[in-house]
Amino acid sequence: MAGDFVKIADVKAGTGNVNIEAEVVTVEEPREVLTKFGKRMRVANATIKDASGEMTLTLWGDDIDRVKGGDAISIENGWVSEFKGNVQISAGKYGKINIK
Numbered sequence: 146m147a148g149d150f151v152k153i154a155d156v157k158a159g160t161g162n163v164n165i166e167a168e169v170v171t172v173e174e175p176r177e178v179l180t181k182f183g184k185r186m187r188v189a190n191a192t193i194k195d196a197s198g199e200m201t202l203t204l205w206g207d208d209i210d211r212v213k214g215g216d217a218i219s220i221e222n223g224w225v226s227e228f229k230g231n232v233q234i235s236a237g238k239y240g241k242i243n244i245k
Contacts (some may be wrong), residue, residue: 150219154197156234158227163234165223167193169202170218175209190233193218201233208242215245 150164175189189209191202202220204212212218224237236242 152197153193153195153200156200156225156232158225158232161222161227161237163220163223163225165193165195165220165234167202167218167220169212169214169218170194170199171214172204172209172212175204178236193234196238201231203228203233203235204242205235208236211244212242219243221245 150166153165153167156163156165161225170192172191173189175187177185178188180186186205187209189204191204191212192199193202220234220236221241221242222237222240223234225232227233227235
């Protein structure tokens, strides 16, 4: 394990190497976007929660099909950012989403 788990309420935008355990509440329909590198990718937002609160989990590519509402997940080495005023987490390039 890369480190200790943090509560959703304690995560801050701009933080890397974040480990969270949460439940997936909902997963939105995927959409296709053009990345800043000119690559087309599928992306979907999911809402995750723990005892301290809720936040957005951004799912990319194959993770979209792996994660479903009601799943218990852990995110290892996640990247926390802010988009349109909302704090969100993604696995990023080096992180991992585990379905429990």
